[in-house]
């Protein structure tokens with residue numbers, strides 16, 4: 001499960017995986033990503049891997065959430081505004097799973113968890129404060145931009161027009177760890193594509 005697609009177009013991490021100082025939530029079992037426009041719900045959430053929807057539900061802590069099972073791992077998105085999929089739906093990487101929101105939380109973001117192993121009764125078992133099989137999602141996400149990532153940039157840019165580009169300029173962290181040189185060449189390609197249309 002290396003080289004996974006990013007779950008959001010915005011790679012701006014708002015909270016990392018790992019121990020937390022807060023007593024309420026001693027270990028953060030996922031990674032949080034904010035919206036393209038901070039605080040505004042509506043960003044698309046993309047499937048990071050091919051699999052099957054195990055569950056769509058609501059809880060006080062997760063809000064509206066989904067669990068998708070892949071070959072030998074699972075992933076979960078929480079705090080969604082809406083979900084496009086239902087139990088047992090087949091999922092391909094890159095397809096839209098739902099919309100980012102603030103259900104079960106106060107700030108608009110997606111909480112992404114990855115668990116090694118298949119879903120089973122031990123899915124929610126804890127090892128101290130941490131879910132037994134949770135791993136840091138961000139270590140699996142692509143560090144380079146691929147053609148399909150670029151297409152997403154084009155799609156989102158067309159939806160958001162100037163606001164998207166201004167956000168990129170204002171928030172240098174938006175593109176996460178994509179190297180600046182790759183990002184600049186991607187922008188040049190985007191300009192070419194838009195010109196051709």
Ligand SMILES: [Zn+2]
Nearest residue numbers: 030031032111
């Ligand atoms: Zn979180």
